[in-house]
Amino acid sequence: MTELPEDEVCTLLTTIRNTYHYDFTGYAQASLRRRLRTGLTKLGCPDLAALQRRITADPAAFQELLGVLTVHVSDLFRDPSYHRFLRQEVCPRLATWPSLKLWVAGCSTGEEAWSLAILLAETDLLSRSLIYATDIDPVALRQAEDGVYDIDRLPRFSQNYREAGGSGSLSDWYAAHYGRARFDDRLRRRMVFADHDLATDAVFSEVQFVSCRNVLIYFDRGLQDRAVGLFAEALCRGGVLGIGSKETLHFSSHNHAFELLSHEERVYRRR
Amino acid sequence: MNDAPPLPYDLLVVGASAGGVGAVSTLLAGLGPGFPAAVAVVLHIAENRRSFLDRALAGTLRVREAADKQPLVAGEVVVAPPGYHLLVEDRTSYALSTEAPVHFCRPAVDPLFETAADVFGPRLAAALLTGANDDGAAGLRTVEAAGGLVVVQDPDTAEASMMPRAGIAACHRPHVAPLPALAAILTGRAP
Numbered sequence: 001m002t003e004l005p006e007d008e009v010c011t012l013l014t015t016i017r018n019t020y021h022y023d024f025t026g027y028a029q030a031s032l033r034r035r036l037r038t039g040l041t042k043l044g045c046p047d048l049a050a051l052q053r054r055i056t057a058d059p060a061a062f063q064e065l066l067g068v069l070t071v072h073v074s075d076l077f078r079d080p081s082y083h084r085f086l087r088q089e090v091c092p093r094l095a096t097w098p099s100l101k102l103w104v105a106g107c108s109t110g111e112e113a114w115s116l117a118i119l120l121a122e123t124d125l126l127s128r129s130l131i132y133a134t135d136i137d138p139v140a141l142r143q144a145e146d147g148v149y150d151i152d153r154l155p156r157f158s159q160n161y162r163e164a165g166g167s168g169s170l171s172d173w174y175a176a177h178y179g180r181a182r183f184d185d186r187l188r189r190r191m192v193f194a195d196h197d198l199a200t201d202a203v204f205s206e207v208q209f210v211s212c213r214n215v216l217i218y219f220d221r222g223l224q225d226r227a228v229g230l231f232a233e234a235l236c237r238g239g240v241l242g243i244g245s246k247e248t249l250h251f252s253s254h255n256h257a258f259e260l261l262s263h264e265e266r267v268y269r270r271r
Numbered sequence: 272m273n274d275a276p277p278l279p280y281d282l283l284v285v286g287a288s289a290g291g292v293g294a295v296s297t298l299l300a301g302l303g304p305g306f307p308a309a310v311a312v313v314l315h316i317a318e319n320r321r322s323f324l325d326r327a328l329a330g331t332l333r334v335r336e337a338a339d340k341q342p343l344v345a346g347e348v349v350v351a352p353p354g355y356h357l358l359v360e361d362r363t364s365y366a367l368s369t370e371a372p373v374h375f376c377r378p379a380v381d382p383l384f385e386t387a388a389d390v391f392g393p394r395l396a397a398a399l400l401t402g403a404n405d406d407g408a409a410g411l412r413t414v415e416a417a418g419g420l421v422v423v424q425d426p427d428t429a430e431a432s433m434m435p436r437a438g439i440a441a442c443h444r445p446h447v448a449p450l451p452a453l454a455a456i457l458t459g460r461a462p
Contacts, residue, residue, distance in 0.1 A: 001385060001388070001389070001413045001416070004389075028340075028360055028366050029360055029361060029366075030358035030359060030360045030361075030366045030368070030386040030389075030390075031358060031366060031368040031370060033386070033389060034358070034368075034370070034382065034385070034386065035370075071370075071371075072368070072369045072370055073369060073370065073371045073372070074369065078354070079354075214369045216339065217339045217355075217366065217367045217368065217369070218368070221340070244339070245352075246337070246338045246339050246352055246355060246367050247338075247339045248338065248339060251340075
């Protein structure tokens with residue numbers, strides 16, 4: 001395993017921040033260091049100094065590294081019980097607003113955003129909804145917007161969908177061609193995919209719902225606090241926040257702004 | 272149990288797959304009450320299912336399923352939740368990740384062993400037990416290279432021998448023994 005001296009990691013992150021305006025200095029160390037090692041291999045660099053030279057000289061190389069540093073791997077309707085809770089408990093609350101803005105923060109390749117769109121469609125809320133799906137990685141965002149997934153993943157997506165209480169068939173929402181499934185334009189029309197960085201950007205809209213699952217686990221406590229602060233600011237009174245099943249607001253200074261709707265599903269209501 | 276000799280490590284990481292619940296339980300029981308190091312366990316389990324491993328493994332030591340930035344505490348066993356890799360963040364906390372499956376597994380053993388070696392270096396022990404794939408072998412090699420103590424369940428006594436065999440093949444000088452003897456090595460009761 002390649003040595004990653006702490007000061008060299010620090011120098012690299014500072015270079016990335018100054019050159020490309022992405023701030024990874026608040027990211028949790030263990031996964032970041034794993035990804036940096038993957039990045040070294042992928043870009044053919046023997047050590048961090050070489051990687052540093054490479055990305056400084058070549059923006060395309062940085063884009064490749066960015067993909068390695070940010071990607072996490074999800075499924076449609078990952079954690080079916082969470083989505084069942086949204087369908088049964090959260091959608092009726094959302095239905096009380098005349099129009100809805102929903103924010104999937106750190107959407108990566110879009111699985112969570114498409115799951116939400118389907119859920120809203122099946123609870124008759126989609127026509128008055130706008131879903132903002134945001135991420136820092138332009139390549140992942142483009143994939144998210146395409147809404148195209150390998151057909152091999154569909155059996156699992158379908159099983160999750162059923163366990164999440166889906167009211168139809170998942171195949172109502174995609175068309176399969178040449179080994180790929182492409183999700184429906186009826187859903188896409190209500191989705192906006194945009195670049196947004198929880199580490200550096202501000203709130204862009206008032207929203208009624210935020211889903212940010214398995215993103216905070218990659219942040220240290222300081223950056224987690226910044227992100228949760230953005231959610232508290234973006235959510236209107238009574239708005240709902242969903243986080244990952246192993247995440248908590250317990251350590252956040254914004255904890256007081258939220259009350260638990262479900263501990264098991266990690267769903268909170270903005271006070 | 273303050274009369275126990277001090278251990279040469281602060282964290283014990285354990286990996287297992289097929290047959291692993293019984294094997295890990297036996298190992299933990301062999302460590303005994305008052306075990307003075309922290310213990311982190313990855314067992315291959317299905318994603319998307321509540322695992323109940325924390326209850327299945329509960330015995331003399333306190334067992335918890337890991338949450339985000341779970342504190343790393345001496346004498347406490349932490350198990351990886353389904354669908355997440357368990358990582359060692361620093362000397363006082365664990366971390367979770369939804370990065371891609373490794374060897375088709377999430378949680379997988381290699382990410383735990385490698386991040387643990389990164390943080391603890393020679394102050395680490397790693398145990399690879401029964402299992403039917405080769406996850407954990409690369410991690411075990413990393414632990415050994417960092418100067419950690421490396422032990423492997425004797426493949427002939429394992430319910431599935433592939434994982435321990437791969438671990439033995441990946442290392443220079445692993446301690447290989449049946450489970451009760453592994454516990455004795457880990458607690459300093461045997462060389």
